Amino acid sequence: NAGVTQTPKFRILKIGQSMTLQCTQDMNHNYMYWYRQDPGMGLKLIYYSVGAGITDKGEVPNGYNVSRSTTEDFPLRLELAAPSQTSVYFCASSQTGASSYNSPLHFGNGTRLTVT
Amino acid sequence: AQKITQTQPGMFVQEKEAVTLDCTYDTSDPSYGLFWYKQPSSGEMIFLIYQGSYDQQNATEGRYSLNFQKARKSANLVISASQLGDSAMYFCAMRGLFSGGYNKLIFGAGTRLAVHP
Numbered sequence: 001n002a003g004v005t006q007t008p009k010f011r012i013l014k015i016g017q018s019m020t021l022q023c024t025q026d027m028n029h030n031y032m033y034w035y036r037q038d039p040g041m042g043l044k045l046i047y048y049s050v051g052a053g054i055t056d057k058g059e060v061p062n063g064y065n066v067s068r069s070t071t072e073d074f075p076l077r078l079e080l081a082a083p084s085q086t087s088v089y090f091c092a093s094s095q096t097g098a099s100s101y102n103s104p105l106h107f108g109n110g111t112r113l114t115v116t
Numbered sequence: 117a118q119k120i121t122q123t124q125p126g127m128f129v130q131e132k133e134a135v136t137l138d139c140t141y142d143t144s145d146p147s148y149g150l151f152w153y154k155q156p157s158s159g160e161m162i163f164l165i166y167q168g169s170y171d172q173q174n175a176t177e178g179r180y181s182l183n184f185q186k187a188r189k190s191a192n193l194v195i196s197a198s199q200l201g202d203s204a205m206y207f208c209a210m211r212g213l214f215s216g217g218y219n220k221l222i223f224g225a226g227t228r229l230a231v232h233p
Binding site: 033035041042043044045048058088090092094102103104105106107109110112 | 151160163220223224226
């Protein structure tokens, strides 16, 4: 079972560069999420999606964009990278449904991004 | 708004002893789920245990149990018979049904647990 797969694992960007963090899941989950984790901190929600074609902002969306053209994929785009975006990025997915609030999120292994 | 508070930045415990990691939450949602995740030094997020707001009994999963006190809005994680491999960061998280956020899991700041031999 692949679960949630994120690429790349590590990346160093210069200020002003752009990149896309890839995320794909093979569990047929409709809900997908992007979180960031700053050193020594908890996770903060950047964007989420409840299904193909539907996305919404989380707590810290500024500087990021997402798209969801398929159920499996949920890429995160960083435009004009800034040092404040240095963080570990986690993609996650979960089951859908009326009782989805009791479903845990399944996380990818993270992407460690440094912007210098 | 929903909020998760973990007041213990760091804890340590002797191997084979039990330890309790505190978590309090705030929500106006009538239905919600509480989750604990473990993050070892390798960085991945590992789901440990879940407690539903309407569950009558405290959740248990092997050496993990959740001390759920709904009136006090607390959901403390108890790890029994600690092992060296339990050394990690532990996050409490919550997901509500109606507060515009049943799609979202919000996290506390975490507690770093160190197990000493």
